[in-house]
Amino acid sequence: MKLKAYFHRGYAAQIGKHIMPIRKFGLVAEALSTAADIEMIEPDPVSDEDLLRVHTVRYIHAVSNGEPRELAEMQKFPWTDTLYPSVLLTNGGCLAAARTALGEGVSAALVSGFHHACADHGEGFCTFNGLVITADALIDGGEAKRVAVLDMDLHYGNGTAQLAVSRPHLFALSIYGNDYWNNVAYRDVSFRHHLDGANHRSYSLPASCNGSTMISIMDEALPALRDFRPDLVLYQAGADPYYEDPYSPLDLDHDDLLARDRHVFSFAKSNGIPIAWVLAGGYTEDTSKVVRVHTNTFKAWREVFR
Ligand SMILES: [Zn+2]
Numbered sequence: 001m002k003l004k005a006y007f008h009r010g011y012a013a014q015i016g017k018h019i020m021p022i023r024k025f026g027l028v029a030e031a032l033s034t035a036a037d038i039e040m041i042e043p044d045p046v047s048d049e050d051l052l053r054v055h056t057v058r059y060i061h062a063v064s065n066g067e068p069r070e071l072a073e074m075q076k077f078p079w080t081d082t083l084y085p086s087v088l089l090t091n092g093g094c095l096a097a098a099r100t101a102l103g104e105g106v107s108a109a110l111v112s113g114f115h116h117a118c119a120d121h122g123e124g125f126c127t128f129n130g131l132v133i134t135a136d137a138l139i140d141g142g143e144a145k146r147v148a149v150l151d152m153d154l155h156y157g158n159g160t161a162q163l164a165v166s167r168p169h170l171f172a173l174s175i176y177g178n179d180y181w182n183n184v185a186y187r188d189v190s191f192r193h194h195l196d197g198a199n200h201r202s203y204s205l206p207a208s209c210n211g212s213t214m215i216s217i218m219d220e221a222l223p224a225l226r227d228f229r230p231d232l233v234l235y236q237a238g239a240d241p242y243y244e245d246p247y248s249p250l251d252l253d254h255d256d257l258l259a260r261d262r263h264v265f266s267f268a269k270s271n272g273i274p275i276a277w278v279l280a281g282g283y284t285e286d287t288s289k290v291v292r293v294h295t296n297t298f299k300a301w302r303e304v305f306r
Contacts, residue, residue: 001104002036002037002038002039003037003038003039003106003107003108003298003301003305004039004041004097004100004104004107004108005029005032005038005039005040005041005097005107005108005109005110005298006040006041006042006043006092006093006094006096006097006100006107006108006109006110006111007025007026007028007029007040007041007042007093007109007110008042008043008089008092008093009026010085010086010089011025011026011086011089011090011093011110011111012025012026012086013077013080013082013083013086013087014080014082015077015078015080015083016078018077019246019283020077020125020283021282021283021287021290023287024279024282024287024290024291024294025110025111025279027287027291028110028279028291028294028295029110031291031295032295032298035298037302037306038298041096043089043092043093043095043096043097043109044092044096045085045088045089045091045092046088046091046092046095046130046133046137048060050091050095050133050136050137051088051091051128051133053133053136053137053140054119054128054129054132054133054136054163055117055119055120055128055129056119056120058071058120059071059119059120059121059122060128063079063083063084063087063122063127063128064084066079066080066081071121074121074122074123074183075116075117075122075123075124075125075126075127076123076124076125076183077125077127083127087114087127087128090111090112090114090130091111091114091128091130091133091134093109093110093111093130093278094109094111094113094130094131094133094134094234094276094278095130095133095134095137095138096109097109097276097277097278098134098138098147098232098234098276099138099143100276101232101274101275101276102138102143102144102231102232102274104274105274105275105305106265106268106274106275106276106301106305107276107277108276108277108278108297108298108301109276109277109278109279110278110279110294111130111278111279112125112126112130112278112279112280112281113129113130113131113149113151113153113160113234113236113278113280114126114127114128114129114130114131114159115129115131115149115151115153115155115157115158115159115160115174115236115280116155116157116158116159116180117129117159118158118159118162118163119162119163123158123159123182123183124155124180124183124185125281126159129159129160129163130278131149131151131160131234131236131278132159132160132163132164132167132170134147134234135147135149135167135169135170135234136167138231138232139169144169144230144231144232145169145231146169146170146171146228146229146230146231147169147170147171147230147231147232147233147234148170148171148172148173148225148228148230148232148233148234148273149170149171149172149173149233149234149236150173150175150222150225150233150234150235150236150264151172151173151174151175151176151236151238151280152175152235152236152237152238152241152260152264152280153176153236153238153240153241153280153281154176154177154178154238154240154241154245154247154248154250154281155176155178155180155238155240155247155281156174156176156178156179156180156181156193156194156202157172157174157176157202157236158180158181158182158194160172160174160200161174161194161196161197161200161202164197164199164200165197165200167199168199170199171199171200171201171224171225171228171230172199172200172201173200173201173202173203173221173222173224173225174200174201174202174203175202175203175204175205175214175217175218175221176189176202176203176204176205177189177204177205177206177207177209177241177248177249177250178240178247178248178249179191179192179193179194179204181193181194185247186247188207188249189204189205189206189207192204199228201221201224203217203220203221205217205241205250207249207250208249208250208251209250209251209252210251210252210256211252211253211255211256211259211260214250214252214256214260215259215260215263218260218263218264222267226267226271226273230273231273231274232273232274232275232276233268233273233274233275233276234275234276234277234278235264235268235275235276235277235278236277236278236280237260237261237264237277237278237279237280237293237294237297238279238280238281238282239257239279239280239281239282239284239289239290239293239294240280240281240282240283240284241257241260242254242257242282242284242289242290242293244284244285244286244289245282245283245284246283246284246285247281247283254289254292254293254296257293257296258296258297258299258300261296261297261299261300261301262300262303262304264277264300265300265301265303265304265305266304269304269305277297279294279297282294
C-alpha cells in the first residue's frame, strides 16, 4: 500500500518575505512527486466546529477578519485574507493524516502542527493548534480514546502543553533544544520557563547535543508516552534542530535527524501505535537543507515500515 501524504497548494498563505519559508511545503511535495510509493492527497479544511473545540470565538474571528489586527498577527505573520483559509487547510491536512493513520497504521501531512498556538491567541508562526484540533476531533467523533503528541521540533511546545492541562485524553511530550516561551524565539534550556504535569512532559536537549545524546534522552522520555497507551501518535518531525538552523544550539546533522525519525518510527511500530507525522519548523537559510530533513523522514518511514 502507498503511503498517503496530505498536501494542498493552498497551505501557503501570502506572508511576503519572512524567516518562515512557507514555500517549503510545496518544495517537499515536489521532491516527493516522483516517489512511486507515496500518494499525495488534498485534504479538506477543518470545520468551524473543529476550531471551536480548541480556540475562542474572539480569536477565530480575529484570524478570519483581521480585527483586532494585533490579535490576528500575534503569531508574527502579517494578516491577509489568505491566512484563514490556508490555516484551515493546514489543520485539515493534520486531521486527515491522523484519520488515515488510525486505519492504515501510518500517514503524513506536509504541514506544521502549530504547537505554539494557544486557545485565545497565536504565537511563534503558529495560528491554530492543528495537533490539538486533531486530537479533539478524533475524541469527539469516537475515533480514538487517547491521542499522544511527540513533539521533536527544536522549540518547546508550549501551546500544546497548555491545552493538554484540561484534556486528559491528550498526552503531550516535547523533546526540545530551545526553551521557546511567550513569543521569544530563543531561550537557553538551562532555565526552564514551564512546569510539567501528569499528561504534559518535557525533556531538554543540552546545547551542542549530538546524535547519541539525543537518542538516549528519547529513550528516557518515550516510556511515559507508551504507558499512556495512545490510539495514535502525532509526531512533529521538526527540521529546526538541524545544526545550521539560526535558532538551533544543537549539533545534529542530517544523519542524526534521520536516526531520530527511524527511532520514532521503530518505537511506534514495535508498540503497535499508529503514527501520523507533520513537518513542523525549519529555518536554515539554504531551504534545500530544510527540505532534505523532511524528505529524509520519508526515507526513515521506508526503512522501518516497508
Ligand atoms: Zn520550531
